[in-house]
Amino acid sequence: MKTDLTAAYDRCRELHRRHGRTYYLATRLLPAWKRRHVHALYGFTRYADEIVDRTEDLPWAERAARLDDWGGRFVAGLHGASIDDPLLPAVLHTIAIFDLDRDDFASFLKSMTMDLTVSSYRTYEHLLGYMEGSAAVIGTMMLPILGSSDPAAAREPARQLGFAFQLTNFIRDVAEDLDRGRTYLPDADLARFRVTRDDLRAARAAGRASGPIRELIRYEVTRAQAHYAAAAPGITMLTPASQACIRTAYSLYGGILDEVAAQGFDVFARRALVPQRHRLAVAARALLTPTGTPVTVPGPPIR
Secondary structure: OOOOHHHHHHHHHHOOOOOHHHHHHOOOOOHHHHHHHHHHHHHHHHHHHHHHHOOOOOOHHHHHHHHHHHHHHHHHHOOOOOOOOOOHHHHHHHHHOOOHHHHHHHHHHHHHHHHHHOOOOHHHHHHHHHHHHHHHHHHHHHHHHEEOOOOOHHHHHHHHHHHHHHHHHHHHHHHHHHHOOOOOHHHHHHHHHOHHHHHHHHHHHHHHOOOOHHHHHHHHHHHHHHHHHHHHHHHEEEEEHHHHHHHHHHHHHHHHHHHHHHHHHOOOOOOOOOOHHHEEEEHHHHHOOOOOOOOOOOOOOOO
């Protein structure tokens, strides 16, 4: 019979397999003993995200209470309390094994709480403040599991990769986020390209973006590319056994930007997806790439 800990790791792996297909494929390239710890971190972030995004029919106060209760049980577990939860035992075990920074988890939960009340961000600097907790810390959580020849030097590239991945998701998911009442494209950027939220909603209804919206998305793609470029040196700092995994994730998430560019930066016409055959080819190529080989920044040429 499975122990509670084994069942918790299995639960995290299933969440990862079902909801994070791109990243899940990349984790298949890790040594088996590392995979379950990556699944545990994904399970932690996904479960918190589901409390926020899958309970939208509930009053705000109840959603906040659910997130607070789950976060409270997590903190109690960190202090040694026995936890009755389907996945937290795996998360707590992973934190203990790698002595992960508890502050990263607190920052992540703080950003999830922001999603309950904050629907837009005035400037990119304000958005970065949110992404620090929702994305950058995931990079630093992952780093001890992946291993590095120079952890101190690899820390900032790991943070930048978190920013790059999340901004890529924001670009791809503009329409879906609108449906949730959120806009992750900064207000200052909308104003720069003379785009209003009504314009975005009209594009959502029509299934196509206007010229100004396309230019706005092109601009955000160049922002994401800058984060990918800052993250790139960190891949070769990872232990050899982890490089194929992160190289694959880097290429596949970056491939979303390539797809956005290929459809003329119209994120309302269809959701930009990397074809499955291309995903498998990227993973196979990563396995054959010598460790230490530099990666290519995704997306169109930066103007």
